[in-house]
Amino acid sequence: xxxxxxxxxxxxxxxxxxxxxxxxxxxxxxxxxxxxxxxxxxxxxxxxxxxxxxxxxxxxxxxxxxxxxxxxxxxxxxxxxxxxxxxxxxxxxxxxxxxxxxxxxxxxxxxxxxxxxxxxxxxxxxxxxxxxxxxxxxxxxxxxxxxxxxxxxxxxxxxxxxxxxxxxxxxxxxxxxxxxxxxxxxxxxxxxxxxxxxxxxxxxxxxxxxxxxxxxxxxxxxxxxxxxxxxxxxxxxxxxxxxxxxxxxxxxxxxxxxxxxxxxxxxxxxxxxxxxxxxx
Amino acid sequence: xxxxxxxxxxxxxxxxxxxxxxxxxxxxxxxxxxxxxxxxxxxxxxxxxxxxxxxxxxxxxxxxxxxxxxxxxxxxxxxxxxxxxxxxxxxxxxxxxxxxxxxxxxxxxxxxxxxxxxxxxxxxxxxxxxxxxxxxxxxxxxxxxxxxxxxxxxxxxxxxxxxxxxxxxxxxxxxxxxxxxxxxxxxxxxxxxxxxxxxxxxxxxxxxxxxxxxxxxxxxxxxxxxxxxxxxxxxxxxxxxxxxxxxxxxxxxxxxxxxxxxxxxxxxxxxxxxxxxxxxxxxxxxxxxxxxxxxxxxxxxxxxxxxxxxxxxxxxxxxxxx
Numbered sequence: 001x002x003x004x005x006x007x008x009x010x011x012x013x014x015x016x017x018x019x020x021x022x023x024x025x026x027x028x029x030x031x032x033x034x035x036x037x038x039x040x041x042x043x044x045x046x047x048x049x050x051x052x053x054x055x056x057x058x059x060x061x062x063x064x065x066x067x068x069x070x071x072x073x074x075x076x077x078x079x080x081x082x083x084x085x086x087x088x089x090x091x092x093x094x095x096x097x098x099x100x101x102x103x104x105x106x107x108x109x110x111x112x113x114x115x116x117x118x119x120x121x122x123x124x125x126x127x128x129x130x131x132x133x134x135x136x137x138x139x140x141x142x143x144x145x146x147x148x149x150x151x152x153x154x155x156x157x158x159x160x161x162x163x164x165x166x167x168x169x170x171x172x173x174x175x176x177x178x179x180x181x182x183x184x185x186x187x188x189x190x191x192x193x194x195x196x197x198x199x200x201x202x203x204x205x206x207x208x209x210x211x212x213x214x215x216x217x218x219x220x221x222x223x224x225x226x227x228x229x230x231x232x233x234x235x236x237x238x239x240x241x242x243x244x245x246x247x248x249x250x251x252x253x254x255x256x257x258x259x260x261x262x263x264x265x266x267x268x269x270x271x272x273x274x275x276x277x278x279x280x
Numbered sequence: 281x282x283x284x285x286x287x288x289x290x291x292x293x294x295x296x297x298x299x300x301x302x303x304x305x306x307x308x309x310x311x312x313x314x315x316x317x318x319x320x321x322x323x324x325x326x327x328x329x330x331x332x333x334x335x336x337x338x339x340x341x342x343x344x345x346x347x348x349x350x351x352x353x354x355x356x357x358x359x360x361x362x363x364x365x366x367x368x369x370x371x372x373x374x375x376x377x378x379x380x381x382x383x384x385x386x387x388x389x390x391x392x393x394x395x396x397x398x399x400x401x402x403x404x405x406x407x408x409x410x411x412x413x414x415x416x417x418x419x420x421x422x423x424x425x426x427x428x429x430x431x432x433x434x435x436x437x438x439x440x441x442x443x444x445x446x447x448x449x450x451x452x453x454x455x456x457x458x459x460x461x462x463x464x465x466x467x468x469x470x471x472x473x474x475x476x477x478x479x480x481x482x483x484x485x486x487x488x489x490x491x492x493x494x495x496x497x498x499x500x501x502x503x504x505x506x507x508x509x510x511x512x513x514x515x516x517x518x519x520x521x522x523x524x525x526x527x528x529x530x531x532x533x534x535x536x537x538x539x540x541x542x543x544x545x546x547x548x549x550x551x552x553x554x555x556x557x558x559x560x561x562x563x564x565x566x567x568x569x570x571x572x573x574x575x576x577x578x579x580x581x582x583x584x585x586x587x588x589x590x591x592x593x594x595x596x597x598x599x600x601x602x
Contacts, residue, residue, distance in 0.1 A: 119298035122561040126523025127541070131303065131557055134545040135310040211422045215527045218424045219542050234425065245432050252425030259420035267416070 006196060009272035016268020019261035026258060029074060030081040041071040042228065051244050060250040064240060069247065072228040073254050079229040081258065083144050084210035088202055090148025091209075095155025096198060100186050102156065103163030110160075117156045125150035129212055133221045143222050147209045158201050162194035169193075200270045207262030214255050230255050284576055284583045288569055299561045300351070304344045307554045314551040317360040347554075356555035361547055366555035370537060374563075376446060377536035381525050383452055384459035385514060392464045393510070396471035397498060403476060411468065418465030423524050427458040427531035444533035455532040459524050463517055470513045474506040508579050515571035518564050 010016055046066030054061045060069035098117075102110040120128070125147075132146035166172060167190065175185050214231030216222040223229050230251045237247025315330055322330075335343040350357065356366035399411040431454060435443030442451045478484070479502055487497045526538030533539075537556055544552035576583045 115294065116298070118295050119302060121519070122295050122299040122565050123303070123557065124519035124523040124560070124564065126520075126526060127557055127560060130526070130541065130545060131306060131553075134553060135306060207420065212523075214422055215424060218527065219530055220546065221542075231424075234428070238428065241428060241432060242436055248425070248428045248432075252422065252428065255425060256417075256421050259422070260417065263416050263420055 006269075006272050010268050013268045013271065015264045016271075019264030019268070022257070022261040023265060026077050026081050026261075027085075030078045033075055033078050037071065037075055041068060042075045043067065051240065051247075053244075054246055061244070061246040063236070063247055069233075069250055072233060073230070073250055076228040076230045076233060076251065076254065079140065079223060080210055080214060080231070080255070083140070083147065083213040083229075084206045084258075086144045087147035087151060087209040087213065088206045090144065091151030091155045091205065092198070092202060094148075095152045096159045096191075098152075099156040099159030099161075100163050100190065103160035104167050104182065104186055104190060113156065114160070117153045121153040121157075125153075126212060126215065129216060130219075130221060133216060138221055138223060140223050143213050143216060146216065147212045150212065151205055151209060154201065154205060155198070159194060159198055162197045163190055166190045166193045196269065196273050200266050200273065203262050203269065204266040207259035207266075210255060210258055210262075281576070281583065285573055288572065292565055292569060295565060296562055297348075299565075300348060300558045301344060303554060303557045303561070304347055305340055307550055307557070308340045308343065310548075310550055312548050312550055314357055314554075315360070316548060316550065319360065351558070356559070357551040359544075359549055359552045361544075361549045362552065366552050367559075369540065369552060370555055370559050373535060373537045373540045376534060377522075377525055377529070377538060379452065380455055380459060380529065380534060380536060381521055383456035384463065384521060384525075385518075387456055387460040388464040388467055389510070389514065391460075392467035392471055393503070395464075395468045396475055397503065399468070399472045400475035400479065401494070401498065408472075412472070415465040415468045418461045419469075421461065422527075423458050423462060424527050424531050426461055427454070427528055430454050430458060431532070444531075446535055451532075451534075455528050455534050458531070459521065459528045462524060463514075463521055466517060467510065467513065471506060471510055474509050475502060478502045478505050508575050508582070511571055511575055511578075515568045518567060518571075522560060522564060 044067065046062070049058070049062050049066040051064055052058055052062045052066075058068050058070060060073060062068055063072070098113050102113040123131075128150040129146040132149055133142055136142040136145065163186075172185060172189055175189055180189075210230075213222060214229070214234070217229050217231030218235045220235065222231055233251035234248050234255075237244070237251065240247050313331075313334075313336060315327075315334060315336070318327060318330070331337065335346050347357070354367055356370065358364070359366050359369060362369055395411050395415075399408040402408050431443050434441045434454060441454055442448060443454075445451055475498075484497055484502060487501055488494070492500070522538075525536065526541060528534065529536045529538035530542055537560065541553060541556040541560075543549075544556060572582075
């Protein structure tokens with residue numbers, strides 16, 4: 001299936017297109033917020049407007065120091081989304097080559113790679129990420145590393161399974177018969193073939209990476225004030241949960257909508273790839 | 281069957297050795313040592329003796345070897361912060377986590393199977409679409425947010441349930457519902473797909489031709505054949521459940537292993553954190569092994585297959601939010 005056909009099928013699902021648009025908007029905000037969002041709106045305190053509920057002046061209300069929650073959530077897109085995307089990128093770049101090697105060559109290379117992956121996956125990815133933060137300390141870069149390292153096993157497994165399937169196909173045999181080397185076959189024939197399948201997991205994983213990073217921040221193991229991040233905003237709002245629920249509600253809503261969008265894009269891609277799936 | 285179990289048990293040993301080595305060496309890189317927070321009244325000579333005994337004048341692999349010799353004897357070191365042995369500390373917190381995770385897994389299975397049956401029986405209908413949409417929503421909600429929302433509604437507003445702690449049986453309800461939601465969502469999706477695939481098979485047609493009604497075929501034949509993949513996915517998602525439990529325990533002040541781990545990291549209690557991480561990996565591996573053995577008991581065809589990825593063709597729906 002060509003990219004064009006894939007896109008044609010993807011377009012047929014309104015939810016997938018909506019998810020893609022939303023993610024695109026978030027990415028735009030994340031990359032450009034520094035340019036157009038006045039810093040004063042994000043960190044400016046106002047002792048006369050403390051703990052206000054949502055209103056026309058403050059869409060999401062204000063926090064305990066009178067900072068506008070809407071702009072803090074918008075600015076938080078920067079940290080949260082970039083962590084999700086960069087962490088997934090780390091998992092992808094480290095995991096896919098290993099999975100390709102294991103799936104295509106088999107033998108001792110596969111044994112070695114898969115046994116190490118087994119060891120890594122024996123520890124839940126959330127706990128791996130916690131251990132990384134415990135050792136390296138809490139910062140933006142370490143959060144990316146922590147969540148990224150924790151997602152490597154997923155990409156090794158997915159790309160190995162996909163490469164094993166592709167290695168059986170006739171055109172790979174044909175390339176081998178024509179004298180193509182393994183490197184050429186892997187990166188020119190197999191990798192492009194399994195890329196769409198991997199993309200399904202990439203979009204899904206961006207969502208769960210955002211949840212993982214927000215969860216770490218929520219546990220106090222992420223990045224804190226004054227730059228807002230969704231998990232940290234939510235954790236800060238917990239102190240006022242009995243009286244001011246909006247402080248927890250909106251940052252969590254931002255996480256949920258973002259992950260929802262990534263799930264919908266992933267589902268759309270999966271259906272476009274495989275007409276036999278039974279998704280509605 | 282005995283041979284299969286033995287084979288799987290033997291395969292577990294390198295995994296446990298590997299994960300303990302990984303965790304130990306990595307945690308050893310953290311600032312501080314396992315001998316931080318020593319009592320103040322120790323003399324210089326005693327401290328030097330302890331450092332020598334724990335191998336801090338030698339390589340990390342010596343310390344790992346020393347740790348593992350203790351590990352097989354049930355000694356995970358001594359936490360100077362909690363003033364007690366780490367294994368005792370872990371075992372004291374384990375029942376709370378097992379109760380929470382167990383309740384969540386049972387709840388997720390009990391709710392997702394009927395939902396999936398409902399969706400699959402009316403494939404393409406509004407019911408099916410509604411259930412699928414709810415499942416995606418359930419997968420997208422971070423459990424710390426869901427937990428706080430449930431707490432706001434049922435504890436702070438309606439005053440129906442306790443907001444945290446573990447004083448009464450009702451305290452289990454909110455945390456386990458919170459933890460179950462993500463798993464329930466991904467199980468509903470998996471089970472629905474499995475049912476739809478299974479419904480296409482010839483034996484279903486035959487059973488209908490024999491005169492069985494639709495629901496009879498579903499319950500007696502189709503559902504039964506989807507239980508092994510379901511169980512496998514539950515086992516694979518166990519890590520995500522435990523990761524979620526860490527967060528959920530912290531939302532609801534549930535006194536389990538997850539809270540112990542987070543507290544230990546905050547207090548720089550390296551020995552407790554290391555012990556919790558290794559023991560969690562061991563526990564998960566053992567439960568997954570039990571699940572695989574159960575699957576092999578139900579379906580003898582699985583006994584030859586050691587490779588879980590290949591055995592279930594890496595179900596794509598299984599990849600929920602970790």
